[in-house]
Amino acid sequence: MMLKAEKISKEFVREMKNTNRFTAVQETDFTLESGTFTVLTGRSGSGKSTLLNMLSGLMLPTSGKILLNDTDMYALSDKELSRFRNQHIGVIPQGQTALYSLNVLENICLPYTLYGEDAHQQEALHLMEQLGIADLQNAMPSELSGGELRRMAIARAFLRKPELILADEPTSDLDDENTRIVFSFLRQASREGSAVFAVTHESNAVQYADRSFRMDAGVLTGQFI
Amino acid sequence: MKFSHSLPFRNLKGKPVRTAILILLTALLSLTVFSGTLMITSLKTGLHSLESRLGADIMVVPYEATTKSSLENIVLQGATGYFYMNADKYQKILEREGIGQVSAQFFLASASSGCCSTAVQIIGFDPDTDFTITPWIKKSYGNTLQKYDVVVGNNLNLFVGDTVTFYGKECHVTAKLDKTGTSFDTAVFTNQDTIKALIQSSLDLNMNTFQNIDPEQVVSCVMINVAEGYTVEDVVNDINIHVKKVKAVRTKEMISGISDSLAGVSDVIGILIAVVWGLGIVILLLAFAMSINERKKEFAVLRVMGASRNRLAGIVMQEALLTCLFGSIVGIAVGLLVILPFNQLIEEQLNLPFLLPETGKIIGYVISAVIVSVISGSLTAGVSAFRISRIDTALILRGEN
Numbered sequence: 001m002m003l004k005a006e007k008i009s010k011e012f013v014r015e016m017k018n019t020n021r022f023t024a025v026q027e028t029d030f031t032l033e034s035g036t037f038t039v040l041t042g043r044s045g046s047g048k049s050t051l052l053n054m055l056s057g058l059m060l061p062t063s064g065k066i067l068l069n070d071t072d073m074y075a076l077s078d079k080e081l082s083r084f085r086n087q088h089i090g091v092i093p094q095g096q097t098a099l100y101s102l103n104v105l106e107n108i109c110l111p112y113t114l115y116g117e118d119a120h121q122q123e124a125l126h127l128m129e130q131l132g133i134a135d136l137q138n139a140m141p142s143e144l145s146g147g148e149l150r151r152m153a154i155a156r157a158f159l160r161k162p163e164l165i166l167a168d169e170p171t172s173d174l175d176d177e178n179t180r181i182v183f184s185f186l187r188q189a190s191r192e193g194s195a196v197f198a199v200t201h202e203s204n205a206v207q208y209a210d211r212s213f214r215m216d217a218g219v220l221t222g223q224f225i
Numbered sequence: 226m227k228f229s230h231s232l233p234f235r236n237l238k239g240k241p242v243r244t245a246i247l248i249l250l251t252a253l254l255s256l257t258v259f260s261g262t263l264m265i266t267s268l269k270t271g272l273h274s275l276e277s278r279l280g281a282d283i284m285v286v287p288y289e290a291t292t293k294s295s296l297e298n299i300v301l302q303g304a305t306g307y308f309y310m311n312a313d314k315y316q317k318i319l320e321r322e323g324i325g326q327v328s329a330q331f332f333l334a335s336a337s338s339g340c341c342s343t344a345v346q347i348i349g350f351d352p353d354t355d356f357t358i359t360p361w362i363k364k365s366y367g368n369t370l371q372k373y374d375v376v377v378g379n380n381l382n383l384f385v386g387d388t389v390t391f392y393g394k395e396c397h398v399t400a401k402l403d404k405t406g407t408s409f410d411t412a413v414f415t416n417q418d419t420i421k422a423l424i425q426s427s428l429d430l431n432m433n434t435f436q437n438i439d440p441e442q443v444v445s446c447v448m449i450n451v452a453e454g455y456t457v458e459d460v461v462n463d464i465n466i467h468v469k470k471v472k473a474v475r476t477k478e479m480i481s482g483i484s485d486s487l488a489g490v491s492d493v494i495g496i497l498i499a500v501v502w503g504l505g506i507v508i509l510l511l512a513f514a515m516s517i518n519e520r521k522k523e524f525a526v527l528r529v530m531g532a533s534r535n536r537l538a539g540i541v542m543q544e545a546l547l548t549c550l551f552g553s554i555v556g557i558a559v560g561l562l563v564i565l566p567f568n569q570l571i572e573e574q575l576n577l578p579f580l581l582p583e584t585g586k587i588i589g590y591v592i593s594a595v596i597v598s599v600i601s602g603s604l605t606a607g608v609s610a611f612r613i614s615r616i617d618t619a620l621i622l623r624g625e626n
Contacts, residue, residue: 053619058529079533086531093622097526101239102232111530114232156530168622 001069001088001163001195003055005030008064010050010218024050026218027063032164037190038197039205042215048199049094049168051215055197056091056166057081068164086111090157090194092167096149098141104128105137108156120159127155131185146173154182158189165189167198171205183208233543236520243516244548250512251552251602252559254505259594260560261498263587265491267568271406271578272480272487278409279476280357281326281448282457285318286310288470290446306346307332309435309443310471317468318447323455328354329444331420333427335391335413345381346412347391349420357448358414366400370416376400380410380569389413392426406572406580449473486577502601510605517541517609524613525621538610545606546599553598557591 009027013020024047032038032055042048053059055066057073066073068088073081085091090111098107108128109119128134131151141149150173157165167186171179179202187208190196198205206212214221237244287310315329331349350358352369362376370376375396377383387398396419404410415423421440427433428440451460457475464473517524524537532540564571565581572579581587 049619049623053622056529059617059619079535082528082531082533082536084531085529091529093526093529095522095622097522097529097622099236099523099526101235110527114527114530114532114536 001032001034001193002067003032003164003195004067005055005061006064006067008051008054008061008066010047010054010059011062023218025054025061025215026220028220030055030220032195032197034163034193034195035190036195036210037187037208038195038211038213039209040197040199040213040215040220041201041203041205044201046215047218048215050218051220052166052168052197052199055164056089057085058091083115086115087160088163090160090162090165092150092153092157092165092170094168094172096141096146097153098144098149100141102141103137104133104139104141104144104152107141107152108159110156111160124155124159127158131155132181147175147178150174151178151182154185158185161194163194165194165196167196167200169200170198171200171202233540233547236540237544237547240516243512247509247512247516247548248552248555250505250509251549251598252556254502254509254601255553255556255594255598256560257498257501257505257556258597259557259590260564261494262590262594263560263564263581264494264571266586266590267406267564267571267579267581268487268490268575268577270582271572271580272484274405274580275407275480275483275578276476278357278361278405278407279480280360281476282451283449283461283464283473284476284479285314285447285449285464285468285471285473286445287314288472290472307334307435307445309438309445312442312444314468314471315444315447318449318464318471321460321463321467323452323460323463324449325452325455326354326356326448326450328356328448329417330355330358330446330448331417331424331443332445333391333420333424333433345378346408347375347420347423348412348414349417349423350414351417355448356450362400362402362414365402368399370399370419372416372418372422373397374399374415374419376402376414378402378410378412378414379404381413391423392430392432394423394426404580405578407578483577490575490577506601506605509602510608513541513545513606513609514612517613521613521616521621524616525618528616528618529622534614537616538614541606541610541613542603545603545610549599549602549606550595552602553595556598557594560594561587561591 006029007027008025009023010025012022012024014022040048040051050059054061060074071084073084076084099110105121105124108124109121113119125134125137128137131154133148133151136144136148144152150170154170165186170186171182174182183205186196186198190210287308290308318324319327328351333347335345335347348358352359366376373394373396375389375398377398379402383389383398383401385398385401389396389398396415424433424440428436428438449460451457461473461475464471527537568579568581
C-alpha cells in the first residue's frame with residue numbers, strides 16, 4: 001500500500017480576521033507506506049488534524065491530490081470515496097466517537113454492518129481482548145470511561161484490517177499504561193503490514209515510530225528515522 | 226449481527242423520550258386531519274341523508290306549527306311533538322295545480338313507551354300514497370306493514386320481534402332501519418291505521434294535548450312533489466294563498482338552517498386542522514432539527530467509518546418514516562376510537578345530522594391520512610436530512626461546529 005500526497009495544501013476562509021484566508025497546511029508532499037508507523041507531532045492548531053483529515057478523504061485539499069494505491073481519492077464520487085474509506089482506511093477520530101444507541105460490540109462491528117456485511121464478531125472480540133475491554137461487549141457507551149471509549153474506537157478502526165490507519169490524538173485522554181498499550185498496538189499493526197499514521201501531542205510516541213514528523217504553522221518541518 | 230438497516234430503529238429506541246415526542250407530534254397531525262375529515266364528511270353525509278329522507282319538495286303543515294323553529298324541532302332535530310289539521314286541507318291541496326305526488330303524514334309523540342330512555346316521535350304514513358318513507362323502509366323491510374306493526378329507527382334500543390307499547394297498545398317491531406344520522410334514527414314509523422289507533426288511544430287516556438280531534442279526520446302534514454312543468458315556488462305560493470290555515474314550506478328551506486350550521490362547523494374544523502397542521506409542521510421541523518443537531522457527532526463518526534452523504538440522509542429519513550408511520554397510525558387509531566363508538570354522542574352534541582360514511586370510504590380516509598402525515602413528517606425531516614448530508618465531518622469531530 002502506498003499513500004501519496006502530492007503538493008497538497010489547505011486554506012480556510014476566516015471572515016472575522018483581518019486576512020480572510022488562513023493556510024492550515026502549506027503545500028507539501030507526503031507519503032505513507034505499508035509496514036511503517038509514522039507519527040506527527042506539533043502544537044495545537046498547527047495543522048496536524050487538517051492533514052490527517054485530508055489523508056482520510058474527509059477534507060478536500062485546496063490544492064494537490066492524494067493517491068492511495070494510484071487511486072486519486074478526491075476524483076471519486078462521494079459514494080465511491082465513502083466505500084473506499086470503509087474498506088481501506090481505518091480512522092480513529094479525536095474525542096469520544098461512539099454511537100450511543102448501540103452497545104460496545106455493535107459499535108466496533110459498524111464498519112462491516114454499515115454496509116450490511118457480516119459483523120465479524122470473533123475478530124471484534126479478539127481486538128477487544130487485546131485492548132482490555134473484552135468484558136464490555138454488551139455495555140452501552142454511556143457506561144464507559146473516556147479511556148474505554150477510546151479503546152473501543154481503536155478496535156473499530158482496526159476491525160477491517162485496513163491498509164491505512166489514521167489516528168488523531170489516539171491517546172489524548174488515556175493514562176500512561178493505556179497510552180503504552182495503544183502505541184504498542186499501533187506499532188504492532190504496522191508490523192502486520194498496515195501503514196499507520198498518528199497525530200499526537202505525546203512526545204514519547206516517537207519511540208514507537210518508524211518515522212516522525214513535526215508540523216509548525218502548517219509546515220511539515222522534519223523527518224526523523 | 227446485521228443491523229445496518231435497523232440502525233434508524235436502534236437510534237429511535239435508544240432515545241425513547243425524543244422518539245415519543247416525535248411520535249406524539251405526528252399522531253397529533255394525523256389525528257386532526259383524519260378526525261377532521263371524517264367529521265366534515267359525516268356531517269355532509271348526514272345532510273344528504275336528511276335531504277333524501279325528507280324526499281319531498283314541499284311540506285304543508287297547520288299554521289300553528291309553522292314557526293320555522295317548531296317545525297324544524299320536530300321534523301329535523303328529533304324533538305318529540307305533534308300537530309294536526311283537518312283532513313279536508315289535504316283534499317283542498319289535492320285540487321291545487323302543480324301537485325305531482327302527494328301523501329299525508331301523522332305525528333304522535335310517545336309520552337312513555339316503556340321501551341326508550343326518551344320519548345320517541347311516531348310518524349304514520351299512508352302506504353297507498355307515500356313516496357318519502359316507504360322507499361326507505363323497503364330497503365329494510367320488504368313486506369307491507371300490518372296494523373300495529375312498527376319500523377324503528379336505528380338508534381332505538383328495539384329489535385325485530387320486540388313488542389313495544391304506545392298508549393296501551395302493543396306494537397310489533399317488524400324492521401329496524403339503517404342509520405341515517407338524522408332525527409329519523411330515533412323515530413318510529415307505522416301505517417296510518419296504526420297511528421290513528423294510537424292517536425285515539427292517547428285521547429282516550431287523556432294524554433293528548435289535542436282533546437277534541439277525530440283521528441279519522443286529521444293529518445299532521447302533507448308531503449308534496451311538484452308536477453312537471455311547475456316550479457316549487459309557484460306551488461308553495463299557490464297553496465299558501467288558496468288553502469287557509471296551513472303553511473306550505475319548501476323542504477330545502479327547512480334544512481337551510483342545518484346546512485348553514487354544517488358549513489359553520491365545517492369551517493371551524495377546517496381552520497382547526499390548518500392551525501394544528503401549521504403549528505405541528507413547525508414544531509416537527511424544529512424537533513427533527515434538534516434531534517439531528519444533538520447527534521451531529523454520531524453522524525460524523527458514521528461518515529468516518531464510510532457512510533456516504535446519501536446514507537446519512539437515508540438514516541435520517543428512515544427514522545422520520547418510522548416515526549411518522551407509527552405516529553400516524555396512533556393518531557388515526559385514537560380518531561377511530563373516539564369517533565366510531567361516540568358518533569351518536571357527537572350527533573347529539575352538534576345537534577346536526579351526522580352519518581359516518583361507509584367502511585370503504587373510512588378505510589380510504591385512513592390510508593390518505595397515513596400517506597399525508599408520513600409525507601408531511603418526512604418532508605420536515607428532509608430539511609434535517611439535507612443538512613446532515615452536508616456536514617463538515619472534520620470540523621464536527623474537532624468540536625468546532
